[in-house]
Amino acid sequence: xxxVLPILTVVVAIVLIWYAAAIPMNAxxxxxxxxxxxxxxxxxxxxxxxxxxxxxxxxxxxxxxxxLWNSTGDMVLAGRGLSNRSLILHAWYTLSAxxxxxAIGTAAGILLAVGIVYNRAMDMAVMPWAIASQTxxxxxxxxxxxxxxxxxxxxxxxxxxxxxxxxxxxxxxxxMVKGLRSPNASQLDLLQTYNASRNNSxxxxxxxxxxxxxxxxxxxxxxxxxxxxxxxxxxxxxVRGLGARMLSGSYYGQTIQIWxxxxxxxxxxxxxxxxxxxxxxxxxxxxxxxx
Amino acid sequence: MTLVILxxxxxxxxxxxxxxxxxxxxxxxxxxxxxxxxxxxxxxxxVWEGLVRGLNVPMVILPAPSAIATRFAASLDLLWIxxxxxxxxxxxxxxxxxxxxxxxxxxxxxxxxxLKRGLLPVGNFIAALPIVGTAPILVMWFGFDxxxxxxxxxxxxxxxxxxxxxxGLADTGKMQRDLMATWSASYWQTLFKLRLPAAMPAVFNGxxxxxxxxxxGAIVAEFFGSPIKGMGFRISTAVGTLGLDMVWAEITVAAxxxxxxxxxxxxxxxxxxxxxxxxxx
Numbered sequence: 001x002x003x004v005l006p007i008l009t010v011v012v013a014i015v016l017i018w019y020a021a022a023i024p025m026n027a028x029x030x031x032x033x034x035x036x037x038x039x040x041x042x043x044x045x046x047x048x049x050x051x052x053x054x055x056x057x058x059x060x061x062x063x064x065x066x067x068l069w070n071s072t073g074d075m076v077l078a079g080r081g082l083s084n085r086s087l088i089l090h091a092w093y094t095l096s097a098x099x100x101x102x103a104i105g106t107a108a109g110i111l112l113a114v115g116i117v118y119n120r121a122m123d124m125a126v127m128p129w130a131i132a133s134q135t136x137x138x139x140x141x142x143x144x145x146x147x148x149x150x151x152x153x154x155x156x157x158x159x160x161x162x163x164x165x166x167x168x169x170x171x172x173x174x175x176m177v178k179g180l181r182s183p184n185a186s187q188l189d190l191l192q193t194y195n196a197s198r199n200n201s202x203x204x205x206x207x208x209x210x211x212x213x214x215x216x217x218x219x220x221x222x223x224x225x226x227x228x229x230x231x232x233x234x235x236x237x238x239v240r241g242l243g244a245r246m247l248s249g250s251y252y253g254q255t256i257q258i259w260x261x262x263x264x265x266x267x268x269x270x271x272x273x274x275x276x277x278x279x280x281x282x283x284x285x286x287x288x289x290x291x
Numbered sequence: 292m293t294l295v296i297l298x299x300x301x302x303x304x305x306x307x308x309x310x311x312x313x314x315x316x317x318x319x320x321x322x323x324x325x326x327x328x329x330x331x332x333x334x335x336x337x338v339w340e341g342l343v344r345g346l347n348v349p350m351v352i353l354p355a356p357s358a359i360a361t362r363f364a365a366s367l368d369l370l371w372i373x374x375x376x377x378x379x380x381x382x383x384x385x386x387x388x389x390x391x392x393x394x395x396x397x398x399x400x401x402x403x404x405x406l407k408r409g410l411l412p413v414g415n416f417i418a419a420l421p422i423v424g425t426a427p428i429l430v431m432w433f434g435f436d437x438x439x440x441x442x443x444x445x446x447x448x449x450x451x452x453x454x455x456x457x458x459g460l461a462d463t464g465k466m467q468r469d470l471m472a473t474w475s476a477s478y479w480q481t482l483f484k485l486r487l488p489a490a491m492p493a494v495f496n497g498x499x500x501x502x503x504x505x506x507x508g509a510i511v512a513e514f515f516g517s518p519i520k521g522m523g524f525r526i527s528t529a530v531g532t533l534g535l536d537m538v539w540a541e542i543t544v545a546a547x548x549x550x551x552x553x554x555x556x557x558x559x560x561x562x563x564x565x566x567x568x569x570x571x572x
Contacts, residue, residue, distance in 0.1 A: 006409030014413075057432065121306075121313035124324060125331035135553035136546040137506035139423075140522070143514070143530045144538045148352055151533070219419070227421045234514050235527060243424075250427035250515055262424045269420050 015061055019051070025058040026050035059256045067260040087264050093241040094229050095268060097157050101164020102225040106218065108165065109172030116173070117180040117206070118198070130173050138167060142228065143235035160232035160241075167228040168221030175217025179210025208287060215280035222272045230265060242268070298341025305334040354536040362536040363543060369525075370544050377522040378548045380437035381509035385444025390452045390501055392445070394494070397456035398482070411457055418450040426512040435516045443512040448501035455500070459493025460486050492567050495560040502552045506545060 023046075030049040034041045041049065051060040059067075071087040112130075116123045142163045149159040183205050191201045233243030242265045249258035309327050317323050336356045342348070343355040350358065363370070400406040426443050433439035463486055471481045513523025522541050529537035 003408040003412065006405050006407075007412055008409075009405070010409035010413050120318070121310040121327065124313050124318075124327040125309050126328075128328040129332065132550060135503055136549040137503060137510055139507045140510045140526055140545050141538075141542055143527050144535065144542075147530045147533075148535070151351055223419045223421070227423060230421055230424060231511055231514075235530065246424055246427050247515070250431065253431075255428065255431070258427050262428070265424050266420045270416065273419050 018058075018061055022056065022058045022060045023047055023050045026053055026056045029053060029057070055253050055255055057255065059259050063256055064259045064263060067256045068263060071260060072264075087242075087245070087260065090240060090242050090245050090261070091264050091268055093157075094160075094226070094233065094243065094265070097160035097229040097232065097241070098164050098222070098225045098268075098272070100157065101161035101166075101228065102168050102222050104161065105165035105168035105225065106172050106221060109169045109217075109221075110176055112169075112173050113176030113180060114202075116177050127177065130170055134170055134174070138170075139163075139228065139231055142231045146232055146235045160229045163232040164225035164228040167224040171220040171224065172214075172217045175213045175220075176210060179213030179217075180206045182213065183209050208289075211284065211287065212280075212289065215276065215284075218276050218280075219273050222276055223269055226265070226269050226272060292345060294341045294345030298338045298345065301341070302334055302338050305330050351533040351535060354539055358536045359539040359543065363540040366537070366540065370540060372520050373522045373525050373541065374544055374548065376437060376518075376520045377440065377509050377513065378506065378552075381440030381512070381521070382444055382505040382552075384437070385441035385509065386448060386501060386505040388441065389445035389448035389505075390498060393449045393452035393497075394456055397453050397460065401457060401460045402478075407457060411454060414450045414454045414457075418454055422447045422450075423508060423511045426508075427515045430512060430515045435518055437521075440509045440512045440517075440521075444505045444508040447504045447508040451500050451504065452497040455493045455497030456490060459490030459497075462486075462493060463489045491560075491564045492569070495556065495564060498556050499553060499560070502556055503549060506549050506552065510545065 027046060027050055030041065030046055030053070033049075050056070052063070053059075056063070068087070071085060075086045076088070112126070116127055116130075145163055145166075146159045149155070149162070187205060187209075188201065191205055196204070229241070230243035230246075233239075233241035234247055242261050245261035245264075246258050249255065249261060309330055312318065312323050312327055312330075315323070339353075340355050340357060343353055354362075400410055423443070425446050426439075429442040429446065430439045433442050467485055467489075468481065471485050476484070510523040510526070513521045514527055517524040522545060526538050526541050529535070529541070
């Protein structure tokens, strides 16, 4: 609780800096408009104008919040919560791809990790590549996956989910291998003295003790999956999803739209990571592993 | 059909050979530890080549490794121009500015417990956000050329680096700090002689995370607009004309650049943090 005040201070400071930055960044446009209309602006008029432009270089925080509300809550109240202009709909497109891809990537990651832990050849052959692949900007292949799958007739949700799955796959493999190997020699020896089978030692020792590592990997994985889904929406030409909102915003100079899509993506990421964190806390508490 | 069967047979043989190597009595040796992943990599390429040729997979879906290699060799100058534009100008500049600024910020806020308590959770939070989304905004602000890519990279690497450095600076024991106090060391002496060296493992952790982020940021930012060069630009236009061999050649460059960048940072890390347990063999 003692960090609430410092966090609030930092957040308020960021908002203030943002307002302070918005004024000089938008001032040029305001002055140009005034010069064209043959009027001169007083300082207070200038500031008021910089914070209320339609297409500012840097929208003020309240403009972004208003746009967020206009494209979510307000549209729900008006009964058009799922119309094409609604951010809820676009967020749902992105979220569904993220979750599907995350589920596929996590499942595949766990399977590969189990294989790596129980098969020495697989460990030696695959693990160096799994680690090396983390240094590669995998996101670069996103446009290719979208277009290639499109050319064989797969469209919509699945290509984005594949990119998400690919991005969340490697963190889960690496984290899960670490976790499944975390029991120490004396714990494994104890199970040996109980004459436990490999199956027993997996379900009763290795899997439970991998859980903290697993959840750490899941938090990285779900954030990566969201980025993958957003980037996967770019090459299809801004049809649907949060990434599409950003791209169409950048085509038409709708800065407020870009910022609100960005904030929606940030809220989504925070919510997803938060939910995984909550499940982690509840589960580790039930397993008696709470730190 | 024979090619498919041949490549599957090669895969089976390589699998059995690797299995035998891993269980053999030399399995701990350095040669085997290098050979097994190398055999796996070669197998993937052979099976890929065999399946693509044997099943006549069209070029617009998956080009064969040999086609990619040919394209790579034929367009070295183009790939070099893209490499300089994206990696050297965009990613590397942004990486140096971003990690440098984060490092200095971390040392500055480290003096204030209040700021640390406030900035660390906020920084952790921002580090988990999809910051690549700022790319369209930064492209609007800084233009299409590499400056906007460097700006995206700065935004992406800043917070992971900041969080790691702040954590690293806290990585000294009370005994060690007390010892410095008994020698009546000043703040700066403690910083340079004890806390910065002790922070290096965490700092390099941040630097290594930032290498991948820097390349991702520079490439993805080019999808939002760029001059007619750059890896992200080439990938998106080559995808548009279904020149998939070019896309794969660029991906090869990205993979090589990513590994080399990471490897270079890891080598500096080995030299700087030679004392740390994780570096001992």
